Amino acid sequence: MTLNNINDVYFYLYIKDDIYMNKAVELLNLWAHYEEENPKADLAQFCQAYLVSQQPKTSLATFWQSPIPPDKASLLIKLIGRISKLHTLQALAAFKEFGLNSFDEFLYLSSVAYMDNPKKTDVISAHFNELSSGLLILERLKKSGLTLEEGDALDKRTKRLRITNQGQKQLESCYQKLNEVNQLCLKGLDEDQVELVIQLLQPVEAFLAEYWLAAKMK
Known part of the structure; x- marks a missing residue:
């Protein structure tokens, strides 16, 4: 019914x-x-509003030492940014023993592993980096012995990327550490709350990614 x-x-x-x-x-x-x-x-909007009303109110001044944004949109963006920054710091501390020096290196290594022999530009575009910055990240992975460059069968000017056995082992270890970091960062949320946040933010990410790529093409 x-x-x-x-x-x-x-x-x-x-x-x-x-x-x-x-x-x-x-x-x-x-x-x-x-x-x-x-x-x-509608009913879904009421349920979301009700759930929000049941959450304990937190005094922002207790954990922000900078000006509080004047509107809710700015507040949400700042929250997302701070959470992302703190998550990255925790992840980098966990990755140190595996020779990765930036979170981008982990993301690029993961893309090389799970994309089908991608081109350099494919990996760089997937993470919204400028070409010069992306090439430096890929070069560090290659020098560390985590990735290999191979020629393209149809275009000799193009280089394809492949993860090495060492890179795959280190990537799997990083994923184990990252899972621990994720559990720490989302400790206060249950599975249903995490699922709700994903449903709400995934369309935002999809729109912004499409918008950024379209602007870059222009």
Whole structure:
């Protein structure tokens, strides 16, 4: 059964046992109030708003020593940036023993491993780096013995990339360490919350990636 509004739910509960009413009255009242203020909103939007309202409020001043952004969009972007920075610092500390000196080196090595004999430009474009910066990263991986360059059968000017056995072993070790870092960084979130964040942010990443690539082509 699809429940589209508050009246549908009241009718559904009316034909069920009274026990449902005892558990749902508070939630229904919240929904009714939300629907009055947001007449165009659907059930999914109400659920998201309700979940947000149940989270404990954190005083930003307790962990930010810089100005708090004036609007929610800026606040979200700053949060994402700080989380990414702190995650990278933790990951780099874990990667040190495997000879990787930047998170980009890990990302590039992973791309070489799981893309099908990619060209250098394929790997660089996948990570939104400038050509010069990307070439330096790839050169470091090659000098470390983690990747190899091979000629292209159809174009002698093109170099294809392949991960070495040593590179594959180090990459697998890095993934094990990274899993520990990920668990640490997302310790306060359960699996459902992580899934919700993925669903919300994945379309944003897809749009920005497409926008960046289109702008680069121009």
